[in-house]
Amino acid sequence: MLFSRFPRVRLTELPTPLQHLPRYGNLSGHPELYIKRDDFLALGMGGNKLRHLEFWLGAAYQQGADVIVACGRPESNQCRLTAAAAAKLGLDCILVHNTEPPTMLQGNILLSHIFGARSIYIGETDEDDRHQQALALVEELKREGRKPYLIGDVALGTLGYVNAALELHQQALAQDIDLQHVVIVGAMGGTASGFLFGTALLGRPFHVHVISVEYPKAQLWSILENNFANVGRLLEQEPTAKLADVATVYEDYLGPGYAQPTPQSIQTVYDLARTEGILLENVYTSKSVWGLRDLIARGIIPDTEPVCVFHTGGGPALFAQAELFQPR
Numbered sequence: 598m599l600f601s602r603f604p605r606v607r608l609t610e611l612p613t614p615l616q617h618l619p620r621y622g623n624l625s626g627h628p629e630l631y632i633k634r635d636d637f638l639a640l641g642m643g644g645n646k647l648r649h650l651e652f653w654l655g656a657a658y659q660q661g662a663d664v665i666v667a668c669g670r671p672e673s674n675q676c677r678l679t680a681a682a683a684a685k686l687g688l689d690c691i692l693v694h695n696t697e698p699p700t701m702l703q704g705n706i707l708l709s710h711i712f713g714a715r716s717i718y719i720g721e722t723d724e725d726d727r728h729q730q731a732l733a734l735v736e737e738l739k740r741e742g743r744k745p746y747l748i749g750d751v752a753l754g755t756l757g758y759v760n761a762a763l764e765l766h767q768q769a770l771a772q773d774i775d776l777q778h779v780v781i782v783g784a785m786g787g788t789a790s791g792f793l794f795g796t797a798l799l800g801r802p803f804h805v806h807v808i809s810v811e812y813p814k815a816q817l818w819s820i821l822e823n824n825f826a827n828v829g830r831l832l833e834q835e836p837t838a839k840l841a842d843v844a845t846v847y848e849d850y851l852g853p854g855y856a857q858p859t860p861q862s863i864q865t866v867y868d869l870a871r872t873e874g875i876l877l878e879n880v881y882t883s884k885s886v887w888g889l890r891d892l893i894a895r896g897i898i899p900d901t902e903p904v905c906v907f908h909t910g911g912g913p914a915l916f917a918q919a920e921l922f923q924p925r
């Protein structure tokens with residue numbers, strides 16, 4: 598099989614639910630609107646990074662690691678889920694955060710703490726410097742006789758979303774849905790590029806619309822191209838469909854930048870909560886659901902062609918965004 602060369606730890610049940618959203622579909626003018634509930638991945642309050650972590654921790658397990666190191670800001674979902682997965686596997690977890698220590702723990706960092714991770718705060722600095730400091734920590738741990746594993750091999754983690762494409766395709770067939778469009782979020786692009794590679798391997802059963810929430814379109818596109826090629830090398834597969842056949846990237850929903858809300862993203866949190874009882878947050882998921890709605894309004898996703906949007910999780914971040922939702 599495709600992934601058999603890669604050790605994988607099972608962290609959660611799959612597949613995640615594929616659900617119809619009739620009331621939000623009605624609001625958006627699209628009767629066949631579906632959502633893929635990766636926020637339901639059943640560990641540590643869920644989210645897309647669990648699919649990556651199954652492969653990362655598989656590699657860690659194979660290498661005999663006893664401590665997992667991950668980097669991110671305190672509000673990182675990836676840090677929270679690494680902490681949860683490490684706890685489940687009985688491994689130590691050290692998180693390297695490029696901020697000053699928060700005065701009060703809330704949202705994801707609160708959960709990372711509850712899961713037993715040790716947090717190190719290196720002060721405001723960029724991702725390159727953070728990476729260098731994490732590498733230095735790894736060396737120090739080795740000198741102490743520990744066996745550290747550093748989270749973040751992009752191509753390896755991406756395999757989780759190659760698998761998600763195969764999973765969604767199977768599931769749509771089984772549920773008799775003639776799925777023609779998928780909307781997925783792109784920040785650093787690992788998630789989207791895995792999904793795109795899987796879609797290309799399948800011979801492009803649906804078109805994938807990638808909503809950028811971090812980088813301008815051209816920059817995200819070059820990241821996707823690079824990752825797509827790297828996943829191909831890792832899997833030793835060359836799909837007949839090219840990236841450009843499978844994907845369109847949009848920067849229209851980014852607003853002022855990463856983790857910066859827009860009026861539409863805030864409104865979308867209310868809309869999905871009040872039509873379907875599903876929670877979004879303002880870094881990733883409300884922008885991708887707003888993008889979906891606008892692509893329908895613009896006719897880019899026709900209302901006759903079934904569409905599915907990925908819910909990639911991130912729910913705990915909502916509690917750190919409370920000021921956006923105070924009743925006025």
Ligand SMILES: *Cc1c(COP(=O)(O)O)cnc(C)c1O
Pocket residue numbers: 644645646674675782783784785786787788789881882909910911
């Ligand atoms: C990390 C994350 C993403 C984006 O994934 P990338 O692979 O960086 O593009 C989307 N949604 C949530 C909730 C995330 O935590």
